[in-house]
Amino acid sequence: GAGVSQSPSNKVTEKGKDVELRCDPISGHTALYWYRQSLGQGLEFLIYFQGNSAPDKSGLPSDRFSAERTGGSVSTLTIQRTQQEDSAVYLCASSLVGRIYNEQFFGPGTRLTVL
Amino acid sequence: QQQVKQSPQSLIVQKGGISIINCAYENTAFDYFPWYQQFPGKGPALLIAIRPDVSEKKEGRFTISFNKSAKQFSLHIMDSQPGDSATYFCAASANFGNEKLTFGTGTRLTIIP
Numbered sequence: 001g002a003g004v005s006q007s008p009s010n011k012v013t014e015k016g017k018d019v020e021l022r023c024d025p026i027s028g029h030t031a032l033y034w035y036r037q038s039l040g041q042g043l044e045f046l047i048y049f050q051g052n053s054a055p056d057k058s059g060l061p062s063d064r065f066s067a068e069r070t071g072g073s074v075s076t077l078t079i080q081r082t083q084q085e086d087s088a089v090y091l092c093a094s095s096l097v098g099r100i101y102n103e104q105f106f107g108p109g110t111r112l113t114v115l
Numbered sequence: 116q117q118q119v120k121q122s123p124q125s126l127i128v129q130k131g132g133i134s135i136i137n138c139a140y141e142n143t144a145f146d147y148f149p150w151y152q153q154f155p156g157k158g159p160a161l162l163i164a165i166r167p168d169v170s171e172k173k174e175g176r177f178t179i180s181f182n183k184s185a186k187q188f189s190l191h192i193m194d195s196q197p198g199d200s201a202t203y204f205c206a207a208s209a210n211f212g213n214e215k216l217t218f219g220t221g222t223r224l225t226i227i228p
Contacts, residue, residue, distance in 0.1 A: 031213070035218075041220060041221075042121075042218040042219055043159070045216065048214070050213075056215065091159070100212065100213070101147055102213060103149070103212075105161075106151075106158030106159045108157055108158045
């Protein structure tokens with residue numbers, strides 16, 4: 001079946017503009033994660049959605065970052081008033097929940113460049 | 116306490132050799148330790164994972180060794196091939212893997228002919 005998809009694949013924006021990044025998880029996966037991969041860095045956790053529970057927002061770097069998940073499926077990560085340090089690859093992952101050792105399946109990412 | 120430390124940052128191995136990447140963690144609540152492989156322009160993909168109740172797991176040419184007392188784990192790639200050239204990330208998670216992954220900083224592996 002289809003894997004995790006993300007759009008756009010690339011986004012170039014000017015400093016100060018708002019951007020929206022989209023993630024379509026694997027059908028039936030109730031858990032959805034956003035991570036950020038900066039140049040030469042590892043993957044940094046941003047936010048986690050699981051079913052109807054309140055999201056874990058502990059990784060969001062500032063209040064300019066927000067995310068929502070509509071209908072338990074598609075998720076949108078919004079960055080307001082983008083800064084140059086926001087330039088990174090934003091990765092989305094989804095997984096099943098309720099079984100142990102669930103694999104997180106990653107999308108191809110959205111490369112964000114803030115000029 | 117959430118950190119996962121990974122070394123080396125880069126590694127060059129001759130074809131047919133053994134590639135070894137090491138990771139160490141601090142948080143004793145971690146109970147799931149996956150390794151992800153990432154090719155340029157792609158998202159990470161799970162390669163192999165281990166639970167803390169076993170000391171070693173082998174899948175084909177890939178082996179994870181796990182030392183719970185030392186809080187260390189490593190990836191061994193036997194008979195390394197040029198197609199193994201990629202970036203490898205170790206990671207850790209709590210709650211049987213049903214929580215966020217904490218990643219190491221990655222190792223860029225290059226296999227030379």
